[in-house]
Amino acid sequence: MTTQAYLSVEDVVKDFSGVKAVNHVSLDIAKGEIFALLGSSGCGKTTLLRMLAGFETPTSGRIVLDGVSLSEMEPYSRPINMMFQSYALFPHLSVWDNIAFGLRREGMAKDRIAERVESMLKLVQLGKYAKRKPHQLSGGQQQRVALARSLAKRPQLLLLDEPLGALDKKLREETQIELVNIIRDVGVTCVMVTHDQEEAMTMATRIAVMSEGRILQVGPPADVYETPATRFVADFIGNVNLMDGQLTVDEADHCVITCADCQHHVGHGITGSLDMAVSVAIRPEKIALSREAPGGAYNCVQGTIRATAYFGSFTVFHLSLASGASLKVSVNNAERHREDPLNTGDVVWAHWSDSAHVVLTQ
Amino acid sequence: MSRLIAPAQHGSWPQRLLALARGRTAVIGIPYLWLLVFFLAPFAIVVNYSVSVMGAVRPEDIFSVVDGVRKVTINFGNYVTVFTDDLYFKAYVSSLKYAAITTAVCLFIGYPFAYFMARAKPGIQPALLMLVMLPFWTSFLLRVYAWKGLLGEGGLVAEFLIHTGLDQLMAGLGMIASPGKFMNTPFSLVIGMSYTYLPFMILPLYANLAKMDLRLLEAAADLGANRFEAFWLVTVPLSRAGIIAGSMLVFIPCVGEFVIPELLGGPQTLMIGRVLWDEFFSNNDWPMASTVAVVLILLIVVPLAIFNKYQAEAQERGR
Numbered sequence: 001m002t003t004q005a006y007l008s009v010e011d012v013v014k015d016f017s018g019v020k021a022v023n024h025v026s027l028d029i030a031k032g033e034i035f036a037l038l039g040s041s042g043c044g045k046t047t048l049l050r051m052l053a054g055f056e057t058p059t060s061g062r063i064v065l066d067g068v069s070l071s072e073m074e075p076y077s078r079p080i081n082m083m084f085q086s087y088a089l090f091p092h093l094s095v096w097d098n099i100a101f102g103l104r105r106e107g108m109a110k111d112r113i114a115e116r117v118e119s120m121l122k123l124v125q126l127g128k129y130a131k132r133k134p135h136q137l138s139g140g141q142q143q144r145v146a147l148a149r150s151l152a153k154r155p156q157l158l159l160l161d162e163p164l165g166a167l168d169k170k171l172r173e174e175t176q177i178e179l180v181n182i183i184r185d186v187g188v189t190c191v192m193v194t195h196d197q198e199e200a201m202t203m204a205t206r207i208a209v210m211s212e213g214r215i216l217q218v219g220p221p222a223d224v225y226e227t228p229a230t231r232f233v234a235d236f237i238g239n240v241n242l243m244d245g246q247l248t249v250d251e252a253d254h255c256v257i258t259c260a261d262c263q264h265h266v267g268h269g270i271t272g273s274l275d276m277a278v279s280v281a282i283r284p285e286k287i288a289l290s291r292e293a294p295g296g297a298y299n300c301v302q303g304t305i306r307a308t309a310y311f312g313s314f315t316v317f318h319l320s321l322a323s324g325a326s327l328k329v330s331v332n333n334a335e336r337h338r339e340d341p342l343n344t345g346d347v348v349w350a351h352w353s354d355s356a357h358v359v360l361t362q
Numbered sequence: 363m364s365r366l367i368a369p370a371q372h373g374s375w376p377q378r379l380l381a382l383a384r385g386r387t388a389v390i391g392i393p394y395l396w397l398l399v400f401f402l403a404p405f406a407i408v409v410n411y412s413v414s415v416m417g418a419v420r421p422e423d424i425f426s427v428v429d430g431v432r433k434v435t436i437n438f439g440n441y442v443t444v445f446t447d448d449l450y451f452k453a454y455v456s457s458l459k460y461a462a463i464t465t466a467v468c469l470f471i472g473y474p475f476a477y478f479m480a481r482a483k484p485g486i487q488p489a490l491l492m493l494v495m496l497p498f499w500t501s502f503l504l505r506v507y508a509w510k511g512l513l514g515e516g517g518l519v520a521e522f523l524i525h526t527g528l529d530q531l532m533a534g535l536g537m538i539a540s541p542g543k544f545m546n547t548p549f550s551l552v553i554g555m556s557y558t559y560l561p562f563m564i565l566p567l568y569a570n571l572a573k574m575d576l577r578l579l580e581a582a583a584d585l586g587a588n589r590f591e592a593f594w595l596v597t598v599p600l601s602r603a604g605i606i607a608g609s610m611l612v613f614i615p616c617v618g619e620f621v622i623p624e625l626l627g628g629p630q631t632l633m634i635g636r637v638l639w640d641e642f643f644s645n646n647d648w649p650m651a652s653t654v655a656v657v658l659i660l661l662i663v664v665p666l667a668i669f670n671k672y673q674a675e676a677q678e679r680g681r
Contacts, residue, residue: 102585
């Protein structure tokens with residue numbers, strides 16, 4: 001994806017007394033994007049966000065927003081606003097005053113402040129709650145106040161720090177879409193930090209997967225999920241079966257990878273030498289189960305069902321293979337009752353198509 | 363409150379409630395009983411004295427039986443005197459004034475102190491806290507007395523102030539009577555009281571500021587507030603409870619303070635504690651002394667009650 005950089009992070013390093021929390025990170029983010037930094041805790045995503053907000057200073061590197069370097073700018077003079085994790089609403093101020101806080105610092109005229117606050121309250125549908133204090137609101141309402149407060153100044157860049165982390169699951173799912181709609185309506189460029197991959201995938205136009213201060217992969221959610229670049233990314237995003245093997249045939253239109261339990265026939269060639277060690281990643285939902293052997297020598301394996309996990313819309317079967325490895329297979333529960341239900345202890349065949357694999361060399 | 367009941371407790375609901383009520387009554391009741399016996403009852407006696415007439419040795423009983431007729435003699439004369447005699451009025455005003463000045467000084471010194479203590483590295487906070495409390499390990503009298511040496515002729519602080527020429531300025535401001543003389547002046551009094559009561563300001567402020575969520579300051583900065591605005595618009599309002607608690611802990615004892623004015627304050631600084639002492643021990647006028655004490659309490663309690671009511675109403679409006 002080619003992006004005309006609106007926000008550029010240029011080779012930024014943040015060193016906390018010898019530990020590189022952010023290690024030579026470069027990113028280009030286009031105007032209007034919702035960009036997610038995804039990673040487990042301690043991966044440096046929050047440090048990167050805090051450097052964008054100005055709460056941390058990069059040890060080296062530059063951050064440029066719309067052609068202006070932010071390096072020397074204090075947090076309070078940056079055209080950037082942040083929605084804080086668990087919101088950081090001012091407890092002594094009403095909803096109205098919380099939203100007006102930033103506008104008053106700008107020295108905006110009173111009637112214009114009132115106008116802006118009213119429009120923000122309308123945007124997040126909290127008009128009735130203007131006079132309340134934050135502690136008198138529910139979690140979802142507080143989240144909306146925080147959003148309104150961070151959007152009130154019409155920032156050039158909106159930062160979201162775990163925007164929905166404090167909400168329960170059901171509310172989180174509803175709010176994800178609502179939040180994206182509001183951000184789209186306003187048209188603000190947005191960088192969010194989350195450890196929740198579902199949240200990142202639902203909300204973001206692009207995702208950067210981070211680990212140990214580095215960015216491992218950047219791309220639209222579907223790309224990151226379907227074509228992970230490394231074993232780490234494949235394993236981090238969603239569920240995956242990783243099998244180690246060797247490249248035994250490599251032609252222009254296909255290759256064969258031999259693993260301990262089966263041979264993979266992959267429908268494209270790869271760049272590599274014969275006998276090199278590679279890994280094959282297959283998502284559980286790309287695998288089908290049957291009692292009979294599917295025929296053919298490739299892309300199938302026999303195993304015993306060791307455990308089943310029922311999730312309602314789908315069921316995950318844990319198969320143990322001859323080598324002792326295990327294989328996760330996710331089966332959609334399209335029918336209410338299967339005629340021939342698969343049970344723990346059954347011996348079954350797992351098979352997949354020659355486009356199901358992702359071959360990973362690192 | 364129901365969470366306080368251990369789940370292991372069995373028995374019917376009424377029994378459990380009864381047990382809870384008993385426990386609560388004991389916990390709250392004992393201190394209240396203490397206050398009833400050792401505060402309210404003596405206060406009632408003091409009020410009683412204030413409206414009685416002084417006898418030869420002790421105030422006369424307001425209830426008496428004369429010729430088989432029960433009589434109640436209530437004498438409001440002392441109250442009239444307190445409100446009409448210039449001496450008492452001046453003493454009250456000067457007590458309130460010096461208590462207010464002391465509170466302001468303590469707040470001015472104590473707030474930054476508590477602020478930086480609360481923002482210091484967590485490792486050194488206990489040490490800083492210890493330093494605040496350390497003076498309590500020495501006798502209060504000794505500490506106040508030490509100021510006599512520091513401010514008296516040839517005293518360290520006195521010499522310093524004379525050398526820097528600050529005494530001229532202070533004399534000009536009326537803090538001391540004449541340049542070079544620091545003892546027995548409003549200055550020595552306020553310094554003694556501020557020094558003594560400073561920890562009472564710092565501790566509640568520290569407790570309050572230490573638990574403040576620092577992300578709120580980041581949020582303020584993020585929304586365009588510079589450091590001063592963030593401090594003034596977020597930190598100060600959020601520490602209001604600490605400011606109020608600290609100010610009360612300083613102001614209230616300062617109004618009735620006797621020892622420090624006696625040791626460090628001069629004739630210029632007549633305070634009500636001194637008047638009370640004189641009425642009781644020199645004039646042996648128990649009713650007058652009691653009246654002065656009752657009025658002093660009313661002087662503090664009534665504004666406090668009004669303030670609390672206002673606070674509660676403000677809270678209510680917020681809802």
